Amino acid sequence: MAETLTHIGKTEPRPSGWQGIAADWSSDQRAFKNVSWGKAMMWIFLLSDTFIFGCFLLSYMTARMSTRVPWPNPSEVFALRIGGSDIPLILIAIMTFVLISSSGTMAMAANFGYRRDRRKTAILMLLTAALGATFVGMQAFEWTKLITEGVRPWGNPWGAAQFGSSFFMITGFHGTHVTIGVIFLIIVARKVWRGDFDTGRRGFFTSRTGRYENVEIMGLYWHFVDLVWVFIFAFFYLW
Amino acid sequence: MVDITPADGIPPAEVAEVELYHPHSWWTKYVFSQDAKVIAIQYSATATGIGLVALVLSWLMRLQLGFPGTFDFITPEAYYQFITMHGMIMVIYLLTALFLGGFGNYLIPLMVGARDMVFPYVNMLSYWIYLLAVLVLVSSFFAPGGPTGAGWTLYPPQAIMSGTPGGQDWGIILMLSSLILFIIGFTMGGLNYVVTVLQGRTRGMTMMRLPLTVWGIFTATVMALLAFPALFVACVMMLLDRALGTSFFMPAISEMGEQLQHNGGSPILFQHLFWFFGHPEVYIVALPAFGIVSDLISTHARKNIFGYRMMVWAIVGIGALSFVVWAHHMYVSGMDPYFGFFFATTTLIIAVPTAIKVYNWVLTLWRGDIHLTVPMLFALAFIVTFVNGGLTGLFLGNVVVDVPLSDTMFVVAHFHMVMGVAPILVVFGAIYHWYPKVTGRMLDEMLGRFHFWVTFLGAYLIFFPMHYLGLMGVPRRYAELTDMTIMTESAHHLNSFISIMAFIVGFAQMVFLFNLIWSIRHGREAGGNPWRATTLEWQTPHTPPTHGNFGKDLPIVYRWPYDYSVPGAKEDFIPQNMPGTFGPSREPA
Numbered sequence: 001m002a003e004t005l006t007h008i009g010k011t012e013p014r015p016s017g018w019q020g021i022a023a024d025w026s027s028d029q030r031a032f033k034n035v036s037w038g039k040a041m042m043w044i045f046l047l048s049d050t051f052i053f054g055c056f057l058l059s060y061m062t063a064r065m066s067t068r069v070p071w072p073n074p075s076e077v078f079a080l081r082i083g084g085s086d087i088p089l090i091l092i093a094i095m096t097f098v099l100i101s102s103s104g105t106m107a108m109a110a111n112f113g114y115r116r117d118r119r120k121t122a123i124l125m126l127l128t129a130a131l132g133a134t135f136v137g138m139q140a141f142e143w144t145k146l147i148t149e150g151v152r153p154w155g156n157p158w159g160a161a162q163f164g165s166s167f168f169m170i171t172g173f174h175g176t177h178v179t180i181g182v183i184f185l186i187i188v189a190r191k192v193w194r195g196d197f198d199t200g201r202r203g204f205f206t207s208r209t210g211r212y213e214n215v216e217i218m219g220l221y222w223h224f225v226d227l228v229w230v231f232i233f234a235f236f237y238l239w
Numbered sequence: 240m241v242d243i244t245p246a247d248g249i250p251p252a253e254v255a256e257v258e259l260y261h262p263h264s265w266w267t268k269y270v271f272s273q274d275a276k277v278i279a280i281q282y283s284a285t286a287t288g289i290g291l292v293a294l295v296l297s298w299l300m301r302l303q304l305g306f307p308g309t310f311d312f313i314t315p316e317a318y319y320q321f322i323t324m325h326g327m328i329m330v331i332y333l334l335t336a337l338f339l340g341g342f343g344n345y346l347i348p349l350m351v352g353a354r355d356m357v358f359p360y361v362n363m364l365s366y367w368i369y370l371l372a373v374l375v376l377v378s379s380f381f382a383p384g385g386p387t388g389a390g391w392t393l394y395p396p397q398a399i400m401s402g403t404p405g406g407q408d409w410g411i412i413l414m415l416s417s418l419i420l421f422i423i424g425f426t427m428g429g430l431n432y433v434v435t436v437l438q439g440r441t442r443g444m445t446m447m448r449l450p451l452t453v454w455g456i457f458t459a460t461v462m463a464l465l466a467f468p469a470l471f472v473a474c475v476m477m478l479l480d481r482a483l484g485t486s487f488f489m490p491a492i493s494e495m496g497e498q499l500q501h502n503g504g505s506p507i508l509f510q511h512l513f514w515f516f517g518h519p520e521v522y523i524v525a526l527p528a529f530g531i532v533s534d535l536i537s538t539h540a541r542k543n544i545f546g547y548r549m550m551v552w553a554i555v556g557i558g559a560l561s562f563v564v565w566a567h568h569m570y571v572s573g574m575d576p577y578f579g580f581f582f583a584t585t586t587l588i589i590a591v592p593t594a595i596k597v598y599n600w601v602l603t604l605w606r607g608d609i610h611l612t613v614p615m616l617f618a619l620a621f622i623v624t625f626v627n628g629g630l631t632g633l634f635l636g637n638v639v640v641d642v643p644l645s646d647t648m649f650v651v652a653h654f655h656m657v658m659g660v661a662p663i664l665v666v667f668g669a670i671y672h673w674y675p676k677v678t679g680r681m682l683d684e685m686l687g688r689f690h691f692w693v694t695f696l697g698a699y700l701i702f703f704p705m706h707y708l709g710l711m712g713v714p715r716r717y718a719e720l721t722d723m724t725i726m727t728e729s730a731h732h733l734n735s736f737i738s739i740m741a742f743i744v745g746f747a748q749m750v751f752l753f754n755l756i757w758s759i760r761h762g763r764e765a766g767g768n769p770w771r772a773t774t775l776e777w778q779t780p781h782t783p784p785t786h787g788n789f790g791k792d793l794p795i796v797y798r799w800p801y802d803y804s805v806p807g808a809k810e811d812f813i814p815q816n817m818p819g820t821f822g823p824s825r826e827p828a
Contacts, residue, residue: 025446026445026446026447027250027445028249028250028440028441028442028443028444028445028448028796029250029252029253029254029438029440029441029442029444030253030254030437030438030440031437031438031446032437032438033253035438036438037357037358037434037438037439038358040434040437040438041357041358041430041431041434044430044433044434044464045426045430047464047465048426048429048430048464048465048467048468049468051464051465051468051469052468052471052472054468055468055469055471055472055473055512055515056472059472059476059487059508059512062505062508063487063503063504063505063508066505067503068503069503153479153483153484153485154483154484154485154486154500160503161485161486161502161503162485162486162487162503162504164485165479165483165485165486165487169475169476169479169485173475205360206260206358206359206360207258207260208258208260208360209258
C-alpha cells in the first residue's frame with residue numbers, strides 16, 4: 001500500500017501497482033500523489049528538454065551518416081599530448097568523471113537537505129557548482145584547443161564541415177545548461193545557507209516561501225544535464 | 240455560489256491553500272500582474288493586435304492577386320514578405336498564443352477550481368517574453384531589407400539566400416530569433432497549464448469531470464511542449480547557417496553564378512524538423528477549438544455532451560497520432576514509397592477519432608433545446624467548416640492525389656478552412672460566450688449576428704472558390720499570375736471576387752472590435768451566469784472574478800460539467816459545485 005501525503009498532515013492509504021496508477025489518475029486534486037507542483041513542473045520541463053536534445057542529436061547523426069566526405073576521427077581529434085604520447089579522449093574522460101562526480105555530491109546535498117542539515121547541504125551544493133564550473137572550464141579549454149587547431153563552425157582541416165558545427169552547437173548548448181545549473185545551484189545554496197527554508201523567508205520575485213524540496217528539484221535538473229552528457233559523450237566521442 | 244459544507248464521498252484537501260501574490264501598486268496589479276486572468280487579457284490583446292497586422296497583410300495579398308498590376312507598391316518581393324508574415328503570425332503569434340496563452344490562462348484555473356496557475360511568477364514571465372517575441376517580429380518590418388519572404392515554412396536553402404527578401408538581410412535573423420523567444424516564453428506558460436490541470440484541481444474535480452475545454456487546452460499544451468523543441472532546434476541550426484556560415488541545412492549551392500561556401504547540408508532535414516513541429520501545431524490550434532466548441536454546444540443546446548469519454552479519448556488519440564503523420568507535408572520532397580504509404584495510412588487514421596468528435600457534436604445537438612445565440616451560431620458554423628476542411632484533407636492525405644494538388648490553391652483552401660477559419664470561428668464563439676464573465680457585460684447581440692453572418696458566409700465565399708482554382712492548377716505563392724495559360728478570364732474574375740469578399744469579411748472584424756470595446760461600458764449587465772452554465776467559472780462569487788477567483792473557500796465539485804436538463808431537477812442546469820442528487824444524470828460512472 002502506497003500512501004498519499006497530504007500537506008495538511010494526513011496520510012491516505014492507496015492501492016499500489018497498476019491499480020494504484022488508475023486510482024490516482026481517476027482521483028481528484030492530483031494525478032501524481034506525493035508529487036509537489038514544483039517537482040511535477042521540473043519533470044515535465046525535463047521531458048520537453050529531452051526532445052530538444054533529442055532533436056539536436058538526431059540532426060547530428062543525420063549529418064554524420066549522410067556526409068560524403070570523411071568524418072574526423074574523434075580519438076585523434078580529442079587526444080591530448082601528455083608526456084610525449086597522444087592519449088585519446090583523456091580530457092573527455094576527466095570531464096565526464098568530474099560531471100558524474102558532481103551528480104554524486106548533488107544527491108548527497110539533497111539527502112542532507114531533507115535532514116535539515118543546512119551547513120552540509122550548502123557546502124555540497126557549492127561543491128557541485130564548483131565541479132560544474134570545472135567542467136565548463138575544461139570545455140572552454142577543449143574549445144580553445146580545437147579552435148587553435150583550425151576547427152571552425154563552418155569547416156575544419158580533417159573532413160566534414162558538420163563536425164565542427166555539430167560539435168560547437170551541441171556541446172555549447174549543453175555547456176549553457178551546465179552554466180545555468182551552476183548559477184541556480186549558487187542561488188539555492190545561498191538560500192539554504194541563510195536558512196530561508198527554515199524561517200519561511202519569501203522569495204524576492206515570487207514572494208513565496210521555499211522548502212528543502214527545492215534542493216531536490218535543483219538536483220533533478222542537474223542529474224538530467226549529466227544524463228544528457230552521457231549521451232553526447234557516447235554519440236559524439238565514442239562513435 | 241461557493242460550497243462550504245463538505246459532503247460524503249469528497250476526499251479531504253491534499254494541498255494547502257496557495258499563497259497568492261498580493262499586488263502593492265497599480266503596476267503590479269495591471270501591468271506586471273501575476274494573476275492569470277490579467278495575463279490572459281494581456282496575451283489576448285497582444286495576439287489580437289499582431290493578428291490585425293496579419294489581417295492587413297492578407298488584404299495586401301488579395302489586392303495583388305485580385306487586381307494584378309494595379310498596385311505598384313506590391314512588388315513580388317513585398318508579396319512574398321506579406322505571405323510569409325501573414326502565415327507565421329496567424330498560426331503562431333495569433334492562434335497558438337490566443338488559445339493557450341489567452342483562453343488557457345483565463346479558463347484553466349477557473350474551470351479546475353484553482354486560485355491561480357501553480358507558478359504565477361513564471362506565468363507572468365511567459366507573457367513578457369511572448370511580448371518581446373512579438374516586438375522582435377514587428378521590428379523586422381522596419382529592418383533593412385524588410386521581413387523575411389521565405390514562406391511561413393522557412394524552407395532552406397532559399398530562406399537564407401540573397402534572392403529571398405530578408406534572406407541575406409535582417410529579416411530571417413529576426414524571424415528565427417523571434418520564434419526562439421516565443422518557444423521559451425511558451426514553455427514557461429505551458430508548464431504552468433499542464434501542472435495546474437494535473438496537480439492543481441479542487442476537491443472532487445477528477446480528470447473525467449474536467450470540462451472538454453480544459454481537456455482540449457491541456458492536451459494541446461502537452462503536444463506543444465513536445466513539438467516546439469523540434470522548431471527550436473531547427474531555428475537554432477538555421478540561425479547558425481545564416482549567421483556563422485555552418486552547413487546544417489545548406490547543400491553545395493551556387494548563387495548568381497557564384498559558388499557559396501556552404502557544403503553538405505540537408506534541406507530535407509529541416510523539413511523533417513519543421514513538420515515534426517508543424518503537424519502537431521495544426522492540432523495545437525485545433526484541439527482547444529474542439530474542446531471549447533463542445534462546451535458551447537452543450538451549454539447552448541441545454542444537453543449533456545454525447546459520449547464524454549469518447550470525446551476525451553478522441554482528443555488524446557488525435558494528439559498522439561499527430562506526432563506520426565508529419566511527412567505527409569513532404570510527399571513532393573521525395574521519399575521512399577513505403578514511407579509515403581506509412582504516412583498516408585497514419586494520416587487517414589486520424590479521420591477516425593475526428594469523425595467520432597463530429598458525430599458526437601451532432602448527436603449532442605440532436606433533440607436538444609437549441610438556443611441560437613451568437614456563440615451557438617459560431618459553434619454550428621465551426622462544425623460545418625471543419626467537416627468541409629477535413630474532407631479536403633482526405634484528398635491531400637493520399638500521396639497520388641496530393642502530388643498534383645500540391646502547392647496549388649487547393650491546399651490554401653484546405654488549410655484555411657480546417658485550421659484557419661474553423662478555429663477562428665471557435666475563437667469568436669468563445670469570446671461571445673466568456674466576454675460576460677471577463678467584463679460583466681454582454682456583447683451586443685445585433686452586432687454579433689451581423690459579425691457572424693458576414694464572417695461565416697464571407698469565409699466560404701473566399702475559400703470555397705479557391706478549391707476550383709486549385710483543381711485548375713493555379714499555384715499558390717505566385718505573386719503574378721496574369722500571363723499563365725491556366726489563368727482563364729473567369730479565373731481572374733474569381734480572383735477579383737475573392738479579394739472583394741476578403742475586404743468585406745475584414746471589415747466585419749472591425750465591427751467586432753468595435754463591439755468588444757463599446758460593450759465594456761455600454762453592454763447589457765450580464766450577471767454571474769448569463770448562459771445558465773454548469774462549469775465552475777460561472778459560479779464565482781464575483782463577476783468579473785477577483786484575485787483568487789473563488790472568494791474565501793474553494794468550490795467542491797460534486798458532478799461532471801454536463802448536467803443539463805436533468806429530469807427532476809428544478810432548473811435545466813446543475814452547477815458542478817451543487818451537492819445532492821437530482822435524478823438520472825448521464826455522468827459516466
